[in-house]
Amino acid sequence: MDCIRRAVIDVGTNSVKLLVAGVAGNQVTPVLEESHQTRLGKDFYETRILQPAAIARTARAVAELAGQARELAAVSIRVIATSAAREAKNPGDLTAAIHAAAGLPTEIISGEQEADWSFQGVSTEARFAGDSLLILDVGGGSTEFILGRDRHRLLARSFPLGTVRQLETFPLSNPPTAVEAAASRDRLQAYLRQEVQPHLAALLHSEALPGPLQLVGTGGTTSLLGRMELQLASFDRDAIEGVQLSLNRLRTLRDLLWSLSLEQRQQLPGLPANRADVILTGVAIYTAVMEVFKISQLRISTRGLRFAALLDVHS
Numbered sequence: 001m002d003c004i005r006r007a008v009i010d011v012g013t014n015s016v017k018l019l020v021a022g023v024a025g026n027q028v029t030p031v032l033e034e035s036h037q038t039r040l041g042k043d044f045y046e047t048r049i050l051q052p053a054a055i056a057r058t059a060r061a062v063a064e065l066a067g068q069a070r071e072l073a074a075v076s077i078r079v080i081a082t083s084a085a086r087e088a089k090n091p092g093d094l095t096a097a098i099h100a101a102a103g104l105p106t107e108i109i110s111g112e113q114e115a116d117w118s119f120q121g122v123s124t125e126a127r128f129a130g131d132s133l134l135i136l137d138v139g140g141g142s143t144e145f146i147l148g149r150d151r152h153r154l155l156a157r158s159f160p161l162g163t164v165r166q167l168e169t170f171p172l173s174n175p176p177t178a179v180e181a182a183a184s185r186d187r188l189q190a191y192l193r194q195e196v197q198p199h200l201a202a203l204l205h206s207e208a209l210p211g212p213l214q215l216v217g218t219g220g221t222t223s224l225l226g227r228m229e230l231q232l233a234s235f236d237r238d239a240i241e242g243v244q245l246s247l248n249r250l251r252t253l254r255d256l257l258w259s260l261s262l263e264q265r266q267q268l269p270g271l272p273a274n275r276a277d278v279i280l281t282g283v284a285i286y287t288a289v290m291e292v293f294k295i296s297q298l299r300i301s302t303r304g305l306r307f308a309a310l311l312d313v314h315s
Contacts, residue, residue: 005031007069008309009062011081011098011106013041013140013164014278015220016058018065019306020072026124028307031072033235035220036061037274040094041084041140041164050088059097066102079106080309082114083141083162111158114305115144121307122218123151125241128301132209134200134293137219137304138285140164140278145196147203149210154203159196161188163221166281175261176280184281188288197292204293215295218304221282224275225253226300231269237302245298247290254283 003024010017020032038057044050062079069077079098085091085108095106109117118137122128130150137144141162147155170187172180203209217225226232226240229249245253257265257280265276286298 003029005072005074006310007066007072007074007077008306009065009069009077009079009104010306010309011040011058011062011079011085011094013044013082013084013142013162014039015140016040016061016065017306018069019310020069020074021307021310023310026311028124028303028310030237032068034065034068036065039164041162041168043168044084044088045165045168048087048089050084050090050094052093055094055097058094059101062098062104063101066104077104078309079104080305081106081108082305083111083139083158083160083165086110087141087160111142111144112156114142115146115156115158116153117308117312118144118218118304119146119148119153119156119308120311121304122216122301123148124303124307124311125301128214128216131214132211133214133216134204134295135216135218135301135304136286136289138163138217138221138282139219143285145200147200147209149208154208155200157196157199161191161196161285163278163281163285166285167277172280175264176258181258184284185288188284189292192288192292200293213293213295214299215290215293215297216299216301217286218301220275221279221286222298222300223302224271224279225250225283225286225298227270228253228268229270233270241300241302243300245300247287247296247298250283250287250290250298254287257283 003022007020015037018034022029135146143161226243266273
């Protein structure tokens, strides 16, 4: 089967990410993965207006990543944008800036599409075949909750619960205080019980999901947690995907991270310095999900949204 080299650039609320890969049938073989933190969601959530400086940073990052994809002879480059772009009052400013900088159109995808692609991407992994899965994709502006089994998606929903959104809406001291940490835990658990659990409850206890439910995290937060657990200096897909984190281990990591200043977190092995702020809300979201849904282990997948976008027939 012929292998076609394609690229996708994912414009998120926190970062812009590139995947260049060979695609043959349902197989995606990464050639290059890059990420630039541009914080598109900075100063966004009060007005829902994307700020000019954030738009400019993002457009420059897309242009640079598109250049790398072209150098690697990608036959197509797809630009997709997620939470911040779809909630913005001025999405046209972003898409126009990206087109001017990179010469590429931008697709602003729905939360449902984002959730569906996250499920499809994770489902390309043979190790999850036959498992009942709750897949979580924690991004900067939203979190996708997906239930499925044997590559059959039963539910996919996107909720306005993201790492940057939490930091922007509920600013933290440096280091966070004990009161702020407790408030964050209470707020996240209340949100999950009130807004998320009602949508998942019926399926969680149905015959459609037999056996133990496996929680699989995909996206930046879980990759960072895996890198920290192994103290990896750089991204290593096979090593990260071999990590399993217990609820107790995640609580220990959460409590450690929330006890440190930003400067101290930036020195931790495995944690890139430019992600030392958003890791606080990322680890808090995963811990709260495991507590509310009574799940004891977190597994990690690095094959989510971007993998599926490359496989999509329109790409």
